[in-house]
Amino acid sequence: MAEETILSVSDLHIDYYTPEGVIRAVRGASLKLCKGESLCIVGESGSGKSTVGLAIVRALPPNAVVAKGEIVYCGIDILRLSEEEMSKRIRGKEISIVFQDPVAIFNPLFTVGDVLSDVISTHLGIRDRKKVYEHGIRMLKLVELPDPERIMNSYPHELSGGMLQRAAIAVALSANPKLLIADEPTTMLDVTIQAQILDLLKRLRKEFSLSMIFITHNLGVAAEVCDRVVVMYAGTLFEEGSTEDILANPIHPYTRKLIECIPRASRKVLRLKSIPGSLPDLRTHLPGCPFAPRCDYAMDICRSSPPPVYEAGYRHRVLCHLYKK
Amino acid sequence: MNLEEISSTFKLIRSNPLSIAGIVIVATFVIVGLISPYIVPYPADAWGYSYNLETRLVPPSPKHIFGTDEMGRDLFSRVVLGARFSLIIAIGVVSIALAIGIVVGLVAGYMGGSVGMILMRITDMFLAFPPLLLAIAFAATLGRGLINVIISLALSWWPWYARLIYIQVNSVKNLLFVDAARIIGLSTTKIMFRHILPNSLTPVVIQAALDMGSAILEAAGLSFLGIGVPPPIPEWGLLISQGWALINTAWWISLFPGIAIVITVVGFNLLADTFQEIMDPRLRSTMVMRGI
Amino acid sequence: MVLLDVVDLKMHFPIKRGILGRVVGYVKAVDGVSFTIGLNEVYSLVGESGSGKSTVARCILKLYEPTGGKIVFEGRDVTRIRSRELLEYRRKVQAVFQNPYLSLNPRMRIVDIVAEPILEHMDVDRAEAYRIALELLERVGLSGELARRFPSSLSGGQAQRVAIARAIALRPKLVLLDEPTSALDVSLQAQILNLLEDLYNEYRLSYLLISHDLSVVRYVSDRVGVMYLGKLVEEGYTESLFENPLHPYTQALISSVPEPDPTQSKLSRRIVLPGEPPSSISTPPGCRLNPRCPYAMDKCRREEPPTVGVEKGHTVSCWLYAKA
Numbered sequence: 001m002a003e004e005t006i007l008s009v010s011d012l013h014i015d016y017y018t019p020e021g022v023i024r025a026v027r028g029a030s031l032k033l034c035k036g037e038s039l040c041i042v043g044e045s046g047s048g049k050s051t052v053g054l055a056i057v058r059a060l061p062p063n064a065v066v067a068k069g070e071i072v073y074c075g076i077d078i079l080r081l082s083e084e085e086m087s088k089r090i091r092g093k094e095i096s097i098v099f100q101d102p103v104a105i106f107n108p109l110f111t112v113g114d115v116l117s118d119v120i121s122t123h124l125g126i127r128d129r130k131k132v133y134e135h136g137i138r139m140l141k142l143v144e145l146p147d148p149e150r151i152m153n154s155y156p157h158e159l160s161g162g163m164l165q166r167a168a169i170a171v172a173l174s175a176n177p178k179l180l181i182a183d184e185p186t187t188m189l190d191v192t193i194q195a196q197i198l199d200l201l202k203r204l205r206k207e208f209s210l211s212m213i214f215i216t217h218n219l220g221v222a223a224e225v226c227d228r229v230v231v232m233y234a235g236t237l238f239e240e241g242s243t244e245d246i247l248a249n250p251i252h253p254y255t256r257k258l259i260e261c262i263p264r265a266s267r268k269v270l271r272l273k274s275i276p277g278s279l280p281d282l283r284t285h286l287p288g289c290p291f292a293p294r295c296d297y298a299m300d301i302c303r304s305s306p307p308p309v310y311e312a313g314y315r316h317r318v319l320c321h322l323y324k325k
Numbered sequence: 326m327n328l329e330e331i332s333s334t335f336k337l338i339r340s341n342p343l344s345i346a347g348i349v350i351v352a353t354f355v356i357v358g359l360i361s362p363y364i365v366p367y368p369a370d371a372w373g374y375s376y377n378l379e380t381r382l383v384p385p386s387p388k389h390i391f392g393t394d395e396m397g398r399d400l401f402s403r404v405v406l407g408a409r410f411s412l413i414i415a416i417g418v419v420s421i422a423l424a425i426g427i428v429v430g431l432v433a434g435y436m437g438g439s440v441g442m443i444l445m446r447i448t449d450m451f452l453a454f455p456p457l458l459l460a461i462a463f464a465a466t467l468g469r470g471l472i473n474v475i476i477s478l479a480l481s482w483w484p485w486y487a488r489l490i491y492i493q494v495n496s497v498k499n500l501l502f503v504d505a506a507r508i509i510g511l512s513t514t515k516i517m518f519r520h521i522l523p524n525s526l527t528p529v530v531i532q533a534a535l536d537m538g539s540a541i542l543e544a545a546g547l548s549f550l551g552i553g554v555p556p557p558i559p560e561w562g563l564l565i566s567q568g569w570a571l572i573n574t575a576w577w578i579s580l581f582p583g584i585a586i587v588i589t590v591v592g593f594n595l596l597a598d599t600f601q602e603i604m605d606p607r608l609r610s611t612m613v614m615r616g617i
Numbered sequence: 618m619v620l621l622d623v624v625d626l627k628m629h630f631p632i633k634r635g636i637l638g639r640v641v642g643y644v645k646a647v648d649g650v651s652f653t654i655g656l657n658e659v660y661s662l663v664g665e666s667g668s669g670k671s672t673v674a675r676c677i678l679k680l681y682e683p684t685g686g687k688i689v690f691e692g693r694d695v696t697r698i699r700s701r702e703l704l705e706y707r708r709k710v711q712a713v714f715q716n717p718y719l720s721l722n723p724r725m726r727i728v729d730i731v732a733e734p735i736l737e738h739m740d741v742d743r744a745e746a747y748r749i750a751l752e753l754l755e756r757v758g759l760s761g762e763l764a765r766r767f768p769s770s771l772s773g774g775q776a777q778r779v780a781i782a783r784a785i786a787l788r789p790k791l792v793l794l795d796e797p798t799s800a801l802d803v804s805l806q807a808q809i810l811n812l813l814e815d816l817y818n819e820y821r822l823s824y825l826l827i828s829h830d831l832s833v834v835r836y837v838s839d840r841v842g843v844m845y846l847g848k849l850v851e852e853g854y855t856e857s858l859f860e861n862p863l864h865p866y867t868q869a870l871i872s873s874v875p876e877p878d879p880t881q882s883k884l885s886r887r888i889v890l891p892g893e894p895p896s897s898i899s900t901p902p903g904c905r906l907n908p909r910c911p912y913a914m915d916k917c918r919r920e921e922p923p924t925v926g927v928e929k930g931h932t933v934s935c936w937l938y939a940k941a
Contacts, residue, residue, distance in 0.1 A: 262807075
C-alpha cells in the first residue's frame, strides 16, 4: 500500500525565548502524514502539540525559534520559504488553520463576509464582487450555517461560539486547501455543539479529500475524528500509530497511563488511576526521557539518554527504552 | 514575586540601557536630595542667607562650577540643595494626591450606586480643568509657601488618581477571587482593602512614578510665575525665574537649574516606562527581545 | 437526612434599556429548579452553557439573591438571611471554582489565602491559624516550602489544590465544585478528583458538582440533575441515569461525549441535536427543547411537561413519559 506522503516533519526542535528563560517546547518531533489522512496530535499542556501545528504554517509567535529540523510539504521545504511565499502560496491556499478561539481570525470591526471575501479574492484571484460573494455564501452553506446571507453581514460578536467556529472553518476551506490544521477547535464549545462540529469536519474531509492534522488534549475526540494518533509529552513524541492501535494496544507507558486516567461517560469507573508528579521544567535540558521521573518502569538508562525508536508494528512507532533490547 | 521573578526582572533591567539610565537618575536625585545639606560646598549660599558683592555674577569656574548668581551665591550649592526641595515637593504632592484619590476611587468603584455617582461627579468637576490651571488658582489663593505649593498641586491632582483607581476597581470587583472573598464571609471593608485595592494599584503606581517628575515640573512652573515657593528657597523653578532677566549675560543662572529639571523629569519618565514594561507581560517580552 | 433543599428556584435577571433603565424583558437563567442534596452525598448539576447551572450555584453561594423560590439548608430557610446568620451559613457552604488563577488573589501568598477564612471565622490566634493552614496545605499535597509562594508561580494543579484547601479550611458541610477540573490536564484531573474523593470521605462532606463533563460526572456523583435552559429536565441516581437516560436531551448529551474507544460503535448511536439552544430571554413556549427535539409533538410546543417519576429516584420532565 504505497500512500503518498504530503507532509513530513523531521526532528523538529523549537525554542521559546521568554523573560524566565528559554523554553524548549519541542525536542525532536517527527511525523508523517499521507494524503487524505487525518492525524491527531494528542498531548497535555506543555506537550508542544500546538507549537508543532503552528510551525507547519509558520505561525509561531516572534519569540519562537526553530532550532533544528525540517518540515516538508509536497516536496516544498516550508522552513526555507520566505514570509511572502508562505502567505501567497501556502497559507490559506495549500494549508489552512483553524484555532481554538475563532475570534483569532475575525477582526471584531469587520463582518464575517468581509473576512471571507478577503480570503476568497486574495487566494482565488477572483475580482468580480458578485462571484466572490456567491462563493462566500456557498462556503457558509457548506459548513451548515443557516441563513448564510445574514451571517455574511454579521459581526463576530453577534454569532455564538459554534456558529463562529463554523464560519472559521468556512474561511479556512474557502481556497480549497489540501491540508487543514485544527488546533483544539472544539475545546471552547459545548459538548453537543462539539459533536456537530466534529461530524462536520468528518464530512468535509470526505467530500474534499482533505488531509487533516487535529490537535487536541482529548483522546476521545481523537478517537472520533482521526485515523492516526501521535502522542506528545514535554516536547517529545512518544508514540505514533493508527487510532485503533493506540487505543486498543497502547505501548508507551505514558500512553497507557493517559488512557487509564480518563473517566468515562460510557461506563462506571471505580477509582481513576492518576499519574503522580507533574511536568518537568521545560527550560532545563533533560538528558534522558522527559517522562522518567513519573514513569513506573523508569530505568537508569531512561534518565541518561533519550529514548530510541522502536517499530512496534505497521506504522506504529514508540520512543521508549523498554522495547529496545 | 518570588526569587526567580525578581532575578529575571533584574536581568531585564540590566539589559535595557534606558531603564538603567532612569534608575540611575532617580537614585541620584533621591540621594542628593537627602544628603544635600551636608555636601554642598557653600551651605550659607545654598540656603540663601548670604550676600557676597565680590563674587557677583561669576561665570562657571573652578571655584564655582555653576557660577554665581546676582547675590554672589554659589549656584551649584543652590541647585544641589534645590534637589531636596524638589524631592519634598514630589513626595508630598504625590502621597497626598494618592491618599485622597485612592479613598475616593475605591469607595466610588466598589460601592457604586448613588455614593459612587456623587463621588465621581465631584471628581469629574475637578477633571474638567487643566490641572496646571487649577493649581495656579489654588496657589494664587493660598499664597506663596512650600506647604501651599504642595497642597495646591495635590488638590489639583487627586482626581486623576481617583479616576484611575475607579476604573481599575470597577473591573477588579468582578473578578472571581472577589467572589471567593465574599463566600468566605469577609466584610466589605476587608474585601476593599485586602483584595480589591492591591490589585488595582498597578496603573496608579506607574502614574505616580511619572507624576513625581511632573510635580517637580509644575512646582517649578508655579515658582517661576511667582506664586510658588518664596525666595530665598533654592527651588529650581524659582532659580530659573531669578535668572530670567539676566539670561543674555549671566546665562548660567537659569541654565543649570533648567538642566537639573529636565534630567530629573526624564529620569522619572524612564522609570515609569520601566515599571510599565515590567508589569505588563506583553511589553515585558519586548524588553526580552531588545535584550537578545 | 436532607442537607440542602432547593425549592422552585428562580433567577430572572431584568434587562434594562434607555436612560431611565426601563425593564424590557428578563433573562430567565433559572426558571423553577428543585432538587435536594443529602448528607455525605455527591450531587451533580449537568448542562451546557446557558443551562443555568452556574447561576444555581451562585444562588446557593449567596452571590445572587434569587428572584423566586427558596433555599433550605439544614432545615432552615436561608433564602434571604443577612449578617450573622449569613456568616454562619458561609462557614458551612464553601466553593471551589474552575480557574484557580482567577479564584485566588494573585497578590496573596498561598498560606495567607488558606489562613484567611480561619482567621475570619475561627476563634484562634494568628499562630494557630497559620499552623492549621499549613496542615491543610500538606493535606492537599502541597509541601510547606510552597507556602510563601504566590498563585502565579504554582502550576494549575497546585493552584487548584490551594483553592481546595481554602474551601475545606472551615470544615464545611457542603462544598460547591464549579467545573473544578475543566481547566486541568487529564492526568492532573485524575489527581484532583482522587483528592476530592479522599477529602469527601475524611471530612464527610457533601458536594454539589457543576459540570458539563459527563465522564467526570459519572465518576464522581451519587445523583445527577440535567439542566437545559433554566429547567431541570431529568434527575436520578447516576448509574440509572447513564444506563437509561430518559429525556431526549440527556440522551443526546450522553451520546455526544467522545470516548477513547477503539471500537467506534458509538457513532451509530449518536443523537446529534440540530441547531443551538435559543437565548434565555426568548424561551420557546411549552417544553424548552421543542425546536431541537427529534421527538417533538404538538403538545410539546404548547405546554410545559410535568415532572414524572419513572423508577426509584429517577424523574423526568417530558411529554413522552407523562400519562395523557
